[in-house]
Amino acid sequence: MSSTNAGASWDRQTLPEGDEKKQAVREMFDAIAPRYDMVNRIMTFRLDVRWRRKTVRDLALPSDSTVLDLASGTGDLCIDLRESGLTPISMDLSYGMLAADRSGAPRSQADILQLPVRDRSVDGVTCGFALRNLLELPAFFEELARVVRPGGRIALLDVGTPKNRVIRFGNNIYFGKVVPKIGALLSDGAAYRYLPKSVAYLPEPAEMVSMLCDAGFSDASHHLLSGGLTQQLLATRD
Ligand SMILES: C[S@@+](CC[C@H](N)C(=O)[O-])C[C@H]1O[C@@H](n2cnc3c(N)ncnc32)[C@H](O)[C@@H]1O
Numbered sequence: 632m633s634s635t636n637a638g639a640s641w642d643r644q645t646l647p648e649g650d651e652k653k654q655a656v657r658e659m660f661d662a663i664a665p666r667y668d669m670v671n672r673i674m675t676f677r678l679d680v681r682w683r684r685k686t687v688r689d690l691a692l693p694s695d696s697t698v699l700d701l702a703s704g705t706g707d708l709c710i711d712l713r714e715s716g717l718t719p720i721s722m723d724l725s726y727g728m729l730a731a732d733r734s735g736a737p738r739s740q741a742d743i744l745q746l747p748v749r750d751r752s753v754d755g756v757t758c759g760f761a762l763r764n765l766l767e768l769p770a771f772f773e774e775l776a777r778v779v780r781p782g783g784r785i786a787l788l789d790v791g792t793p794k795n796r797v798i799r800f801g802n803n804i805y806f807g808k809v810v811p812k813i814g815a816l817l818s819d820g821a822a823y824r825y826l827p828k829s830v831a832y833l834p835e836p837a838e839m840v841s842m843l844c845d846a847g848f849s850d851a852s853h854h855l856l857s858g859g860l861t862q863q864l865l866a867t868r869d
Pocket residue numbers: 656657660701702703704705706707708722723724725728741742743744758759760761764765766
C-alpha cells in the first residue's frame with residue numbers, strides 16, 4: 632500500500648487545478664498502475680468490461696480503421712478495439728500505466744491535450760474514464776476535431792451521476808465509502824478517495840454536447856449506461 636505525494640494532493644477538500652492537477656494525475660496513475668485492472672474489475676463488478684465493449688461497438692467504424700485510444704491506461708480499450716478488427720494506437724500521460732499496457736498496441740507517452748498527430752489523420756478516437764482528469768474539456772474536444780478525419784467517429788466514456796434518487800444514494804455510499812476502502816486495501820487509498828470527488832470536474836451533459844458541437848461534431852449525443860453509473864458521448868466529425 633503506497634502513500635504518494637499525489638495522494639496527498641487528492642486527499643483534501645479542494646480538488647487541485649492547473650499544472651498542479653496535471654502533475655498529481657500523472658503521479659497518481661503511476662502509483663496505482665500495477666493493480667489498476669484488478670481494482671477496476673472488483674469495484675465495478677466487471678461492468679467496466681461491458682461499458683468499454685459497448686463503446687467500441689458504438690464507435691461503429693469499419694474494420695481496419697485507425698483509432699487513437701487516448702488516456703489508454705493499461706490498454707483495455709485497445710484490446711477491445713483490436714478484437715473488433717480495428718487498429719488501435721495507445722496514448723497516455725503516465726509511464727506507469729503505459730508500462731502496464733497489455734494490449735500490444737503501439738503506444739506513446741503524450742498529453743492528450745496536445746496530440747503528436749497530424750490533422751485529419753485518424754478514423755476515430757476512444758477515451759475511457761479520463762475526461763474528469765483533463766485541465767480543459769473544450770481544448771480537448773478541439774484537439775479531437777483537429778485529428779479526426781471528416782466522417783470519423785469518437786466515443787468517450789466517464790463515470791456518471793445516476794438520475795434515479797435511490798440509485799444515486801446507493802452509488803454515493805458505494806463510491807464515497809466502500810470503494811476508498813477497497814482501494815486502500817488493494818492499492819492506494821487517496822487515489823480511490825479522489826474517484827467520487829473527481830466527478831465534480833465534469834460539466835453537465837448538455838454542456839459537454841454543446842462543447843462537442845462547437846468543436847465540429849454536430850451530431851454529438853450523450854447516453855447514460857447502467858442507470859447513469861457511467862456516461863458516454865458519441866459524435867461524428869463534420
Ligand atoms: C481512470 S484511467 C483510465 C484508463 C483507461 N482508459 C481505462 O478505460 O481503464 C485515466 C487515465 O487517464 C490518463 N490521463 C489523465 N490525464 C491525461 C492527459 N492529460 N494526457 C494523457 N493521459 C492522461 C491517466 O494517466 C490514466 O491512465
